[in-house]
Amino acid sequence: MTQLFRTSAGGWIDRAAPLRFTFDGRPYVGCAGDTLASALLANGVHLTGRSFKHHRPRGIYSAGVEEPNALVEIDRGPGRRTPNLQATQVELYDGLAARSQNRWPSLRFDALAALGAAPGLTPPGFYYKTFMWPGFAWKRIYEPLIRRAAGLGRAPREPDPDRYANRYAHCDVLVVGSGPAGLSAALAASETGARVVLCEQDGLMGGALRDETRALVDGCAAVDFLKQALEVLRARDNVQVLARTTAFGVYADNLVALAERLGDHLAAPDPSAPRERLWQVRARRVVLAAGAIERPLVFPDNDRPGVMLADAARVYAKRFGVRAGSRALVAASHDSAWLAALELHAAGVDIALLIDTRDAVAPRLREAAARAGVDVQLGTRMRGARGRLRVRSARIEAPNGARDVPCDLVLAGGGWTPTLHLFAHVRGKLVWSDALGAFAPDNVREDLRCAGACNGALDLSGALAEGWREGASAAVFAGFPEPAERAFRVEDDWPCAGGAPAQEAPEGEAYVDIQNDVKASDYAIALREGFRSIEHVKRYTTSGLGADQGKTGNVNASALVGALSGRAAAQVGLTTYRQPYTPVTFGALAHMARGALFEPQRETPTHARALAAGATFEDAGQWKRARAFPRAGETEAQAAAREALAVRGAAGLFDASTLGKIEVAGPDALAFLQRMYVNDFSGLAVGRCRYALMLHETGFVMDDGIVARLAHDRFHVTTTSGGAASALHHMEDFRQTEFTQLRVWLTPVTEQWATLALQGPRARDILAPLVQGFDLSPAAMPHMSVREGALCGVPLRLMRASFSGELGFEINVPADNGAAAWDLLLEAGRPHGLAPYGLEALDVLRAEKGFVIVGQDTDGAQTPADLGMARMVGTRKGDFVGARSLRLPHLASAGRRQLVGLRPRGPAPGLEEGMQLVGASAPAPGTHAQGHVTTVRQSPTLARTIALGLLESGRMRIGETIHALTPDGALELDIVAPAFFDPEGTRLHG
Amino acid sequence: MLLIPCPVCNMARPEREFRYAGEAGLVRPHDPGAASDQDWTDYLFARANRKGVHEERWRHLHGCGRFLVVTRDTVNDRVLQSVPA
Numbered sequence A: 001m002t003q004l005f006r007t008s009a010g011g012w013i014d015r016a017a018p019l020r021f022t023f024d025g026r027p028y029v030g031c032a033g034d035t036l037a038s039a040l041l042a043n044g045v046h047l048t049g050r051s052f053k054h055h056r057p058r059g060i061y062s063a064g065v066e067e068p069n070a071l072v073e074i075d076r077g078p079g080r081r082t083p084n085l086q087a088t089q090v091e092l093y094d095g096l097a098a099r100s101q102n103r104w105p106s107l108r109f110d111a112l113a114a115l116g117a118a119p120g121l122t123p124p125g126f127y128y129k130t131f132m133w134p135g136f137a138w139k140r141i142y143e144p145l146i147r148r149a150a151g152l153g154r155a156p157r158e159p160d161p162d163r164y165a166n167r168y169a170h171c172d173v174l175v176v177g178s179g180p181a182g183l184s185a186a187l188a189a190s191e192t193g194a195r196v197v198l199c200e201q202d203g204l205m206g207g208a209l210r211d212e213t214r215a216l217v218d219g220c221a222a223v224d225f226l227k228q229a230l231e232v233l234r235a236r237d238n239v240q241v242l243a244r245t246t247a248f249g250v251y252a253d254n255l256v257a258l259a260e261r262l263g264d265h266l267a268a269p270d271p272s273a274p275r276e277r278l279w280q281v282r283a284r285r286v287v288l289a290a291g292a293i294e295r296p297l298v299f300p301d302n303d304r305p306g307v308m309l310a311d312a313a314r315v316y317a318k319r320f321g322v323r324a325g326s327r328a329l330v331a332a333s334h335d336s337a338w339l340a341a342l343e344l345h346a347a348g349v350d351i352a353l354l355i356d357t358r359d360a361v362a363p364r365l366r367e368a369a370a371r372a373g374v375d376v377q378l379g380t381r382m383r384g385a386r387g388r389l390r391v392r393s394a395r396i397e398a399p400n401g402a403r404d405v406p407c408d409l410v411l412a413g414g415g416w417t418p419t420l421h422l423f424a425h426v427r428g429k430l431v432w433s434d435a436l437g438a439f440a441p442d443n444v445r446e447d448l449r450c451a452g453a454c455n456g457a458l459d460l461s462g463a464l465a466e467g468w469r470e471g472a473s474a475a476v477f478a479g480f481p482e483p484a485e486r487a488f489r490v491e492d493d494w495p496c497a498g499g500a501p502a503q504e505a506p507e508g509e510a511y512v513d514i515q516n517d518v519k520a521s522d523y524a525i526a527l528r529e530g531f532r533s534i535e536h537v538k539r540y541t542t543s544g545l546g547a548d549q550g551k552t553g554n555v556n557a558s559a560l561v562g563a564l565s566g567r568a569a570a571q572v573g574l575t576t577y578r579q580p581y582t583p584v585t586f587g588a589l590a591h592m593a594r595g596a597l598f599e600p601q602r603e604t605p606t607h608a609r610a611l612a613a614g615a616t617f618e619d620a621g622q623w624k625r626a627r628a629f630p631r632a633g634e635t636e637a638q639a640a641a642r643e644a645l646a647v648r649g650a651a652g653l654f655d656a657s658t659l660g661k662i663e664v665a666g667p668d669a670l671a672f673l674q675r676m677y678v679n680d681f682s683g684l685a686v687g688r689c690r691y692a693l694m695l696h697e698t699g700f701v702m703d704d705g706i707v708a709r710l711a712h713d714r715f716h717v718t719t720t721s722g723g724a725a726s727a728l729h730h731m732e733d734f735r736q737t738e739f740t741q742l743r744v745w746l747t748p749v750t751e752q753w754a755t756l757a758l759q760g761p762r763a764r765d766i767l768a769p770l771v772q773g774f775d776l777s778p779a780a781m782p783h784m785s786v787r788e789g790a791l792c793g794v795p796l797r798l799m800r801a802s803f804s805g806e807l808g809f810e811i812n813v814p815a816d817n818g819a820a821a822w823d824l825l826l827e828a829g830r831p832h833g834l835a836p837y838g839l840e841a842l843d844v845l846r847a848e849k850g851f852v853i854v855g856q857d858t859d860g861a862q863t864p865a866d867l868g869m870a871r872m873v874g875t876r877k878g879d880f881v882g883a884r885s886l887r888l889p890h891l892a893s894a895g896r897r898q899l900v901g902l903r904p905r906g907p908a909p910g911l912e913e914g915m916q917l918v919g920a921s922a923p924a925p926g927t928h929a930q931g932h933v934t935t936v937r938q939s940p941t942l943a944r945t946i947a948l949g950l951l952e953s954g955r956m957r958i959g960e961t962i963h964a965l966t967p968d969g970a971l972e973l974d975i976v977a978p979a980f981f982d983p984e985g986t987r988l989h990g
Numbered sequence B: 001m002l003l004i005p006c007p008v009c010n011m012a013r014p015e016r017e018f019r020y021a022g023e024a025g026l027v028r029p030h031d032p033g034a035a036s037d038q039d040w041t042d043y044l045f046a047r048a049n050r051k052g053v054h055e056e057r058w059r060h061l062h063g064c065g066r067f068l069v070v071t072r073d074t075v076n077d078r079v080l081q082s083v084p085a
């Protein structure tokens, strides 16, 4: 198919380099330099998609990032299907395959449009009002239905095979946008040595300069000025120029995020090169030269394919050598649309009529139109557009009456909206400008300045001058000499005026937010419903909630809401723009942080041994922990049961290296621990240890562990695995800021020591022959004692302690010796029946004993007394962290939930952790929950289900029953003491 | 992401090296045992949550490890000053 709408010359495309592509399977040819949108238009294709909610046929509406309609899906193979790409932003390459979205079965005939997604059936608030009850229907009926009917592209299913890069950078001045203002800002800022980064979202630098064929800058064609300026910038080694790089977010302290697209525009991207690169740039000052976006006119059926922004059609003609149609009606309320009409006329587009809503315009405009032979009608507005899949005629209302004008293109130019998204990201203040008919920046920030069209300078000379001024000012701000002043001499500029935003809400399908299908009349409905704040109106109507964040519609929306509620647009304000300015791929945001690099993986010293033994693993924070060591044919549960029985019957070996370990040393170490833990350690002799509880200042248990006294002034303290960092942080906080007079130092040694727990009646028999330096006999080394010596020659810090209820030792050796010690102990233990065990068995063993796991049986709101540990709280040692809170009425009162054992009468497969405990077997809705289940385990030793829970006044209710609420009804449980096995604790003293 | 000057490391470092530690200037009662329930719960829970210039604690966790008192304007999210706690 030939490119019937391609002009014979001009533009930034290469007519000698044809590129083949397909759209919805149909082959076309474009040119190198085209976007998908310009190539489609060159082939006369306007219809590109169906709208989000109403499934209306839609066409290419703009030529830039504001494109609301022409969203396509591009498929480059498995995992490389990208939905919701704007055809205006997709650079054409040979072999590109694009598909339209949100239509079924085809773009030209869409069943949902025919069957009832019609605008009248889906008023604003539709989602809020229609799909309320019953609850189950939301998941099963409404959501799938809505997802099929509304919504844009389909997410790819395969993992993304591409690579993404990340780079941090620092600069003095970051210039966003390479149009006239950005270019001159970069020139000025870099002239005296400041480090400048200039980023441009398009592949081609220059912004509006690219399409400027009339005006002269310093006597040169604007395009030559652009080329020279870029040469100067590229030659400066303090300047980095980034094309295809969108500044999509500004964050605190001028951290600016840029997405650089490296591969998507290429026919055959290098598979080893990254697809995109995320830049995180810290800039002393940002100069925002992001330009402006043309405002649509609001009239019935203003969304028909063939209705387009006026300047977009001019850009297609100038930049891409494409006539967007054969015969255009140009509807203006701003001078820039006159330029569009004249330049399109010159490019061979027949201008049926140029209308302007204004009754009077500058005489030079009328003269220029007359010279070109373009018919003009003032005081005339759009009243509609005919044609379903392509516009056929425009209905206009002139002072002398309404009539239809046949045309295949309606070009609307309603003025310009400064692109201030990035300015707004850091809460820059916007002020209403009557001259622009839009919001403009107050532009007083030290760290971020606007220049050019985004600051309201729509003409070339204004943009160049402002860019230079802001660039120079930025260099000075960053500490560099002020560059000499430069005046740009611009001939044949096109000064602009006009552009009042929408003031009336026509009946019918007059769209304001085209992407999200929000009509002018919808704002009236929202106001009738009582919404006044523009933020509420936005959420009720969904105006501005699309992927384009209302780039074309927001100012019209504010003006319209103002007009409908008797307020000025300035009073209504704008909704908040948020990052990202344009959609960013998840790949770029994640960059290297995927898979194994998502976060660090911590492995215990015996990790390789567990892997080799076929262990199953659990992620506990960043740790990989062995859950069980199944043998051939065993399930994980069977393995855990066998391992638990081995510990009870002989011995087991567990890698407990994840436990947090802190060495507390100094003359005041004891005094410090006295204040950090509830226990009174004053009687703790050197060589002894104690189970200890740490509280938040609020009185609630935050961590537990063992405090072992190695010397008069030195302690080895363990914490939970998950709480290691926060326990240390908590202790450092009080050490540094509260108990500052205490001479004590904290050293985290978690990763210095491997900790192997050897538990079971045979533990001493296995260990004793391997230990040098002290005696392990019960008399010499009783339960809860600590010794230092050697294990087969390597340093050993041995604690006799038990989390299983059996005779047990916690063997600490230097981490590098951990794997060797593991091998040695397994070998030595084999004749005794020693088995390695994992977290599952550990959890069964401790549950049988009723030992709590902080974070499992507690949820941050338990006092020591709630856990049955009131006796551990030192009462004669004075103040400690959390002590005062324990006396607060609500912590000391009766009726608090207390730890209890819960025992079902028989097998209880439905009993789960987290279930609520209630008094009645058939509770009415709203019944008060008296507690909840915290642990459920199958005990192989007792051959039954056991559970722990927190229950109101639980300890007083031992012997009674309670009911757990399961999906299959209430399950009766006996309330018992939280110790199912060896409640006297005789075994651990063995 | 904030840049927080660390007076100990003597350089401004990105926020992710720090851990937030709540409002600064809270005074733990000298003798908590003698504090009234009201005074104690005020110490635990009452926060000024100022709009504008306020002081907050940050710990340079992935740096020197020190707790700092950072002065920040909550309106424009600018860090004005930072001293060791």
Ligand SMILES: [Zn+2]
Pocket (backbone or CB within 6 Å): B006, B007, B008, B009, B010, B060, B063, B064, B065, B066
């Ligand atoms: Zn520091």
